[in-house]
Amino acid sequence: MKYTQNPITFMQYIFLIHGVQVGVGLLTLPRELAEKAGTDGWIALIIGWLFSTLASLIIIQVMKNYPNGTIIDLITNYFGKWCGKIAAVIFILYYAFIGSTIFVREGLFIQFWILPQTNMVILLLLLSIPSYLIVRNNITIVGRYAELVFFMTIWMFFFYFNPLKEAHWLHLLPIIKEGWFPILTAVKTTIFSYLGFEIAFFLYPFLQQKHKASIGIVIANTLTLVVFLIVTIVAFTFYSPDEITQYKEPTINLLKIVEFKFLERLEIVYLSLYIFVISTTVLPIFFVTVFSASQLFGKQDHSKYVGWLLLLNLVYVFFLPQSFDKNTQLQKMSEPISFLLGYAFPLCLWVYLLLYSHLKKRAIK
Template sequence: MKKYAFNEITLMQYILAIHGMQVGIGVLQLPRLLAEKAGTDGWISLVIGWLVSIIVSLVIIRIMKFYPEGTILELLSHYFGRWVGKLGALVFCAYFFFFFFIVVVRAVLFLKLWILPQTPDAMIMILFLIPSYLIVTGGVRIMGRYAELVFYMALWLPIFYLLPLSVSHNWLHLLPVLKEGWKTILETSLTTVLSFLGFETAFFLYPFLQKKQSASKGIIVANILTMIVYLGVTLVSFVFFSPDEITRYNEPTLSVLKVTELRFVERMEIVFLAFYLFILSTTAMPMMHFTIFCSNWLFGTKAFRGHFLVVAAFVIAYVVFFVPTFPQSDKSQKIFGNIALYVSFGFPFVLWFLLWMKTRSARRKLA
């Protein structure tokens, strides 16, 4: 009997879960980061980063085919021993917690700046964690259904970005192409690669997938959806703002909406950000779930609710005793980006090579 059969997800839920984890805080600040490093050629770096993320995603699927009925933790234990599995659980637990921590703290900062300037940080964090409890403790199937629901609810959001273009746009901002040179574009692609983080959760989602033969196709579709979102908001920001002007806005994705007013809504960016919290939750909640999943696996327990309360208490205590700021958040993101390059991009290739060598030597012994 399959170990995770009771919690299986469909291909659509698998696609939208990965896509939801990729589209997080990066949407709000990515156009500025690209403009600062590569000017309006930043969209080319985005395409390069997308191609790299697809390659790594396919490597992860190839790895999981070595042990299709278990997560990466079971795979490590099976091929390299119990203690390697424990070490993997510790590393991924820390990684997912750091990812969750960055997203949820950034969400609190955005809410504090744009919508609730007088509300205490701890209160905002508690309000975010209460609904998270219902989703996170529900398991992978519930998270898949939630990601599917949020995706369909958000299909109308792209219309927001057609309205500013009707007020002002200039496609000449994108010309000339390659004005910054390939060296700058390739260096900037490191920034864009990190924006696609979330595909590494395939290490844990793969055994829950009903039709595992479609895993490669699913993860490619998820990356394509993410690419469409990132490229759309980037191009809108680039043609709306001048190349120099866009770098003055911390969140150009929100600032571009300020020019749009309707008779019944004056500040469209507030409406967008309020609804965008649902999308942010599809990033933060799964990361918290996998943090607890790894901690339970590490200690050999099934105390999901207890571990949730520990994680929740930690992040609430942080915003109470260490008031978060945007510079601190930027520094944390930079540190996490360096870690993610090893965990999400370097580790899959190393593991794939080790597994290939191990299975090859085993076949030689049998021969």
């Protein structure tokens, strides 16, 4: 019952999961899909949504076996203390790596598009200050922040309907023009784009209305699907199939055609506000990292670990120069582990718990 002191609402639960899914990946997603499946890439988004939703529902079924604890508590209860500690170390390393990679990429976007003359260490130091102030608090505060950012920035996506006035819908035809193989190849990209739902392993014990956990995670995944589909289809219809692959961040380049008499370079203003959206990816991941560290060491307060995590990021950037190519390589390196923790691990654990429950009932009889 120790987690009920810092509860999150149903809406905060949805926006935390959705926020982790929609971040820097959205900026490059249309190009990545076009490179693998051409303008049929939007079909891969729907297939990826099916896989992610299925994995999400399995996670909820797993957590129902230990509703008042996180995944680390569940593993400790079923497999023992040392297995729980090993799991905590794995989650700490995984989320620290993922969070740091996205954190650095956020800084790279700011440096490339907005402040090209500013040193990366300075940028990340400035980002670290608000990050520390939010992550040092409990999950309720992080959830409120995710909810606030969603409603504060949702209007930004309506700008993507403007390029539709110059859209060429014939770019999408014929559907499945090159067969299913390119689409299935692109599914790999989409299932990684939906990753973030596995944060439910840590959100579940904080959720007030646990009976809504399944529908909440489905809503979060569907919300992410809608955002991905809108941006991807707009990009596919606005750019030619060959042209879209020439832009690193076609999602940002789309906004160059949106003009106002009182405003130039809308994409710069948009990206400045989009930093808030990226933060809803980074901050929950950082929270899970330091929260797992507090569980590993048996501490109630996780706030002292936040400063160390942010400091390690600054030291890393100070000694190792960063670039988009290097950052992308790190993301690719994390994909196999992300697949294991997000898709394979919940399935295996769910099957084990079903067998465990079945055998326990037989033993009682």
